Amino acid sequence: MKDLNKLPDATLSKEIKRTDPIWRMMRIMRIVSIFLSLLFLSGIAYFLAGFFTGEKLFTILGSLFMLSLWLLQTVYQQISNERHWLRIGARRLDMLHNGISPQIQSARVPAPEAAPLPLVVSLDWNRKAIIITGITLLILLLLALVGYVLWRADGSDGYFFVVISGSLLFSIILVFLLGLAYQAYFLRQHIEIDEEGITTRYQRQEYRIRWQDARLFAQYSSNSYGGGQTFELSNEQVIVRWSKDATLGNYLLKAANNFADHNYYDTLIEQVNAQVAEHTHLPLLRLDIIKPATKKNQ
Structure with missing residues (x-):
């Protein structure tokens, strides 16, 4: 049994990036990181061409030091996030091709409540x-x-x-x-569940999968430092995603739905997950919590 905590090799990484739509966002974030790096280098060039005497020199060096720390954190966070999504992609492909690994843990899904179909949950501008x-x-x-x-x-x-x-x-x-x-702008999403399947608009991309075509129901952190939770229903060709904990601290977003008398987004997403589990009969697997590969679980 392979160790699912390891990063995939170059060939598998290329396949993951080709098939997973999340890498569109990763490329945008990479461009942002490059822009910030160029901005930082431009600042260095400007200060080097400026004044280097007395208190001004101390101010310049202090500013450069703070900018360096900020830039290093930005670059580190970008690299860490890309590695996080590579690991998630590798685990997904392993589950789809080889079945559920003993290293994978499952999450609890609440019982579904009576709700009309189509069931709609959205997160949009307030x-x-x-x-x-x-x-x-x-x-x-x-x-x-x-x-x-x-x-x-x-x-x-x-x-x-x-x-x-x-x-x-x-x-x-x-x-x-x-x-x-x-x-x-990127957290806005729209989820619609009907008798045939689920459709989501997530990070400006719309995808749909039918219940009978779904092979993997999974949950994982939305980034490398554990902020938010992302869910997916997928097979070898399609990945349909949605997320929760997305509104924390962002009052520019507002949740809405067509089946409950409240708009607590995390609670609404729990019902979405319950409906997905009931229609697909798939367990909710945690792709970000992996048991170490040992002889006992091989």
Whole structure:
């Protein structure tokens, strides 16, 4: 029995990247990492061409050190995530070709509740939150502009403080919101279950699989550091995914459904999983929790 904790070889890695749609996202993230690296190198070139005396030298070296730590963390996280998805892909192919390994653990699935079909669960933009946020940013920007105009008119330190405070607060909130919006853009999803199968729109890609064609029902961490949980129903040709824990801290997203009187997304996803298990009669396998390969479980 092979050790499922090992990374796949080059040939298998190429096959995983060819068949798994998640690698489209991985390539986007790789481009982002390269862009950040180029931005960092440009910053180094700029500072090297600048001033190298006294306090300015200390400030430059301190800034470069902090940027270096941030860049190293970005690169490490990207490499770690790619290795995580390679391991998941290798375990999937091993399960599909060789059956369930003794190294694989199963997860509990709750009993399904009575629900009409088609069953629909979605996670999309929270328009009310976006409007309120936009109005708040506009007020902060206007506050900074008014303070600037008044400061230019009479030079008061009080108005100058308003300009600096408003501009700084606006910039911090804007950067924070851009990060949330970037995350939310790819976390949006739509799940629909009917008598024939399941269809999902996940990370801007739509896939469908019929119940009788499904061969693997699996769960695993959404990234290498354990944030969120991803689920999939798959065979050798199709991988249909959805996830939970995606809304934690992101108020720009809002859940909706057509069968429950609440919109607690994690609870809704548990019912999706229950419906999948009932229709496919497949166990939910944890592809990210692997027992070591020993003689006992070989």
